[in-house]
Amino acid sequence: MSSAENRRPGRPRHIQSADSALSPRDQILDASARLFVHQGFAATSTREVAEKVGIRQASIxxxxxxxxxxxxxxxxxxxxxxxxxxxxxxxxxxPPEAPETALYVLLLLDVRTLASLPHNTGVLARLPEVTRSPAYEQYDKARRGLEDAYARLGCQVVRPGVLVPGTAGEWLLNHAENVILMRTSGDRISRAAEAAIAASGIRMCGAGQEQIDHASHQAEGILARLLASSHVSKAGSPS
Incomplete structure (x- = not known):
């Protein structure tokens, strides 16, 4: 067999993993996430990822x-x-007449997404070697779109003298991303903590307690419908 054939990527071998519910591809992602977070992206090789998963390096x-x-x-x-x-x-x-509800739901979904990431991979975007990677550009574009959404909704809620409207998007996004720092400290993010972060976000925009209570009451039902529609969409997509 030639050396070129030896280097050819092949299908992964059967992977012996503690978490057999993950597909081989997701096992690679999970092992990479763990290594990238704990020892850095630049310091991690594909060989180390392969060894962590239990496959050949070429299978990556x-x-x-x-x-x-x-x-x-x-x-x-x-x-x-x-x-x-x-x-x-x-x-x-x-409802358009209650923008604080939409903002609360957005904050809650964002925080819940970051709180559920395996190995707190939200921290990766803050690593200098990651921000220099070609992979960062697409992420940064998506994040700016999220900041625009926060700005659009935040400006509908914010009251004079509370936040400068032009900074609402950046402030709200950074507020949601505080959950990354909380996880770095080893804290487990409970549902109550997620709700508290969302509530404090709209409170700092100037929403009163009655608005906060109403938004909180509506949010879980809206979020449940959102997630249910995602599951239906995935189930109905061609494989």
Whole structure:
């Protein structure tokens, strides 16, 4: 067999993993996330990822032809895309006369997405070597879209003298991303903590307690419908 054939990416072998519910591709993502977070993106090789999963290094390229940067790109997208893709639905499902409800739902969904990421991969976007990676550009574009959504909704809620309208989007996005720092400290983010972050976000825009209570009451039902529609959409998509 030639050396070129030896280097050819092959199908992964059967993977012995503690979490057999994950597909081979997701096991690669999970192992990469753990290594990237704990020892850095630049310091992690595809060989280490393969060893962590229990496959040949060449098998990484069967699932991710562009290698480590492609893996990083998907991990970054998973931290922002589930929220960005639902902005239009949130705005459509919430009454226009109650923008604080839409803002609360957006905050809650964003925080819940970041709180549920395996190994707190939301922290990756803050690593200097990641911001220099080609994979960062697409993530940054999606994140700016999310900031625009926060700005649009926040400006409908904010009261004079509370926040400068032009800074509402950036402030609200950073507020939601505080959950990344909370997880870095080892805190487990409970449902009550997620709701508290969402509530404090709209409170800082000037929403009163009555508005906060109403938004909180409506949010879980709206969020449940959002997630249910996502499951239906995935189930109905061609494989």
């Amino acid at each position: 390229y069967y699932h991710f032809p562009s290698g480590k940067d492609e893996i990083l790109g998907e991990l970054l997208e998973r931290s922002v895309r589930p929220t960005v893709d639902k902005v239009a639905q949130i705005e459509g499902m919430c």
